[in-house]
């Protein structure tokens with residue numbers, strides 16, 4: 159499966175400008191590289207303008223769902239749609255949507271772990287869905303959102319449901335970029351999954367975002383990485399036979415003793 163990751167400089171507080179950027183980027187990538195799947199960063203509609211979301215958040219995905227669905231269908235690509243600030247009945251969530259090549263919405267997830275360092279708990283509601291998985295082209299996959307990366311339980315739950323690829327959509331600051339990188343290696347190695355991340359570049363409210371989006375294989379080897387702090391495209395192909403290979407050679411899932419973990 160061939161990926162294109164948009165390491166995007168999100169325009170703060172301007173959903174229309176960001177939709178235009180994404181449309182132009184997808185159409186350019188499809189013309190040039192013909193990816194099977196594209197990945198967008200976190201909160202791409204408004205950026206971290208959390209104190210101004212009342213006029214900026216989407217409303218139950220009413221703009222985002224048709225926008226990304228049309229792009230997926232017209233360009234014959236799967237879209238891991240990053241995430242958006244999304245107004246629902248009882249508050250604003252950080253919501254990720256996933257679409258297949260037919261433009262069908264196959265998954266949505268509300269970020270569970272709200273990041274205090276960026277004031278998310280002050281403005282957003284946390285999601286409550288368990289770490290569900292979805293299928294694209296017969297492959298079981300998962301998606302988590304940025305700060306979720308710090309909670310190994312969530313990715314382990316996704317891996318135990320059979321996921322072979324974990325996507326991380328993010329706006330991760332430069333100040334903690336080593337955690338961003340090392341945690342991704344850890345998640346790939348301990349779960350023997352591909353880890354594919356889309357981080358933003360640019361800045362908001364004095365916070366610079368690290369870029370350095372990554373593709374890491376199930377053995378913990380770096381396949382591709384984005385430039386630090388610069389808007390760029392990361393292209394990579396993944397070989398899913400590597401998942402079965404490492405799980406045969408180092409059968410950690412067979413070695414687990416959950417009855418002794420106090421689960």
Ligand SMILES: NC(=O)CCC(=O)C(=O)O
Pocket residue numbers: 200273275276303304305306308328329330331334337
């Ligand atoms: N957008 C985020 O969730 C940022 C996470 C972060 O800054 C951290 O975990 O450190």
